[in-house]
Amino acid sequence: MWRKLPITGLTPFTFQDYPGHTACILWFSGCNMACGYCHNPELVKGTLAKLPAEKIQRFLASRRDRLEGVVLSGGECTLSPALPQLAKYLKNLDFKVKIDTNGTNPDMLERLLDGGLVDFIALDFKAPEAKFEAVTGMTRWTEFLRSLRLLTAAPINNEVRTTIHADLLDRADVEAMISLLEDIGFRGTFILQNFRMGPTLGNLQAPSTRLDLTDISRKRLNIQFRNF
Numbered sequence: 001m002w003r004k005l006p007i008t009g010l011t012p013f014t015f016q017d018y019p020g021h022t023a024c025i026l027w028f029s030g031c032n033m034a035c036g037y038c039h040n041p042e043l044v045k046g047t048l049a050k051l052p053a054e055k056i057q058r059f060l061a062s063r064r065d066r067l068e069g070v071v072l073s074g075g076e077c078t079l080s081p082a083l084p085q086l087a088k089y090l091k092n093l094d095f096k097v098k099i100d101t102n103g104t105n106p107d108m109l110e111r112l113l114d115g116g117l118v119d120f121i122a123l124d125f126k127a128p129e130a131k132f133e134a135v136t137g138m139t140r141w142t143e144f145l146r147s148l149r150l151l152t153a154a155p156i157n158n159e160v161r162t163t164i165h166a167d168l169l170d171r172a173d174v175e176a177m178i179s180l181l182e183d184i185g186f187r188g189t190f191i192l193q194n195f196r197m198g199p200t201l202g203n204l205q206a207p208s209t210r211l212d213l214t215d216i217s218r219k220r221l222n223i224q225f226r227n228f
Contacts, residue, residue, distance in 0.1 A: 036202025103147030
């Protein structure tokens with residue numbers, strides 16, 4: 001039952017997190033990755049108290065005529081087996097549903113897509129295969145690649161996002177990621193977002209060098225830059 005999901009936070013309004021739509025964000029606790037630059041360490045570690053389901057229900061009911069969508073973020077929301085039940089509940093309230101995911105649970109993404117329970121997927125592309133484990137702390141490249149292919153074939157809006165910390169990824173890494181996206185036929189938006197200083201899971205400091213990607217090759221991709 002979705003009411004037992006590890007939802008530990010609620011952002012009541014956002015214009016930025018669901019492109020083209022007003023939305024709220026439900027934050028899920030727990031993640032299977034350990035990315036040093038993660039700005040949500042308390043969600044990764046699962047140290048926050050769960051929000052009462054009744055509070056979430058009351059909030060959503062009060063926003064049916066004010067918000068267009070609900071973003072399910074974290075943490076990693078696809079780790080929760082009851083996620084489809086929550087998505088169905090949101091759809092029954094006439095909300096659009098956006099999923100933020102690291103792509104390590106393609107079975108869940110496929111279930112959501114097949115059920116028509118998701119309208120937008122934002123997939124985090126952490127690193128190319130050669131550096132995937134070093135950046136994420138796990139060996140789930142095959143699962144990520146399957147999720148990327150599912151996303152590419154899905155008839156819904158989507159985006160792929162990569163956080164750039166110049167001590168972790170270099171220009172050759174970014175070009176390899178772009179080549180992979182082009183090779184599999186990805187046609188969504190690829191967002192390159194520069195690392196922002198602040199409390200992080202790995203206590204990362206500012207990179208020792210600056211990586212200029214503004215002239216990166218954009219053969220067939222729509223590439224956007226954030227925080228550069």
